[in-house]
Amino acid sequence: VCGDLNTAHKEIDLARPKANEKTSGFLPQEREWMDKFISHGWVDTLRMFNQEPEQYTYWDQMSRARERNVGWRIDYFFVSESYAGQVKGAHVFPDVMGSDHCPVGIDIG
Template structure:
């Protein structure tokens, strides 16, 4: 048996986090796999140091639009297969999904859309959610165990944000968004963090604008999900709230395989 540590982090710009010491942090902490979201860069815009980090192989899925969206995964473990996107053009052009197949599980690194800039983007987010659920269910039907990580852009329950009442009409905590998360979980997926921690005041994102992090006025927007059949492999799920560098902090998952 071996224990694996997986990290997920919305870095709010891979070049920005690089300037803040990302490679040093990664070299010191050495997770087996780290998935990052909102890279905001294409590979030809990155310094070689960010593509070739010692001990890691890097995989990128960038948006067609420069400086927008994008995901990347750095892995110390050799995968069987790497696929960009769900196979749906209207979502895949935004570089939001990276699928990496390992021997014992499939890792999905996702940067889910933000619905905050109007009705059209909210509908895009909801359409993405529905397409994603179809996609994950198909992968499970094919016999895959799934580890799903990333910035969901929705806080599921009132415990998952500091001011639920004030945000009931704000995208990220709308009833329709929260209902989808409940529907997703009812399809046989598990919010791993809540398996280990039922405490309030556990957040992964804080607004820069209001210096909210100093007061811990935050939202839990970043998740590790697994399918129910794989839950017995999960030994811990946690938030690394003391790690700075982005308006999100990293989250971690430990597996015993």
């Protein structure tokens, strides 16, 4: 499952979690939905390999947030637990321009 889920799952997934506690995309019920999704056997591939902050995939264009890396990680690549062993890497490509989002990808093999 890959795409824009419009939700930052954990505090590590956005630049300003405290300032966005009541903002759509970081509401408790949205984050709980992601917890439930993961509990049903789905694996966040990026977090399999990278626990570092600032792995953002979206930046507001109006505030020029990308220039300051004030972003959100709302684009994901999930795989089933049974397939997770085939994933050899997961990536965010913040230098790819053309949108307010950047691509995400995985290496399989």
